[in-house]
Amino acid sequence: MDLNLRKAILSNIATNDQQQLEATIVDAINGEEKMLPGLGVLFELIWNQSQEQDKKEMxxxxxxxxxxxTQDLQ
Structure with missing residues (x-):
C-alpha cells in the first residue's frame, strides 16, 4: 500500500474554509495527537508562501x- 500522508492531508483540507483550518490547528494543539502530522503539512504550506523576513520571524x-x-519542563 502506497500512502502519501502529505497528499492525504491536503486532500482532507482542500475545501476547508478559514474557520475549519483554524479549528484543525486548535484541535491539534489542544491534544488531538492524530492531527499533529497535519500541522507539519500546514506549516509547510505557510513556509513556502512566506517571504524571507516572515520566515525569520517564524x-x-x-x-x-x-x-x-523547555523551561516549563524543568
Missing part, C-alpha cells in the same frame, strides 16, 4: 517557544 518565534516550553 523561526524567532519558534526559538522563543522552544525555550519557554
Amino acid at each position: 523561526v524567532d518565534a519558534l526559538e522563543q517557544g522552544v525555550r519557554s516550553a
Whole structure:
C-alpha cells in the first residue's frame, strides 16, 4: 500500500474554509495527537508562501517557544 500522508492531508483540507483550518490547528494543539502530522503539512504550506523576513520571524518565534516550553519542563 502506497500512502502519501502529505497528499492525504491536503486532500482532507482542500475545501476547508478559514474557520475549519483554524479549528484543525486548535484541535491539534489542544491534544488531538492524530492531527499533529497535519500541522507539519500546514506549516509547510505557510513556509513556502512566506517571504524571507516572515520566515525569520517564524523561526524567532519558534526559538522563543522552544525555550519557554523547555523551561516549563524543568
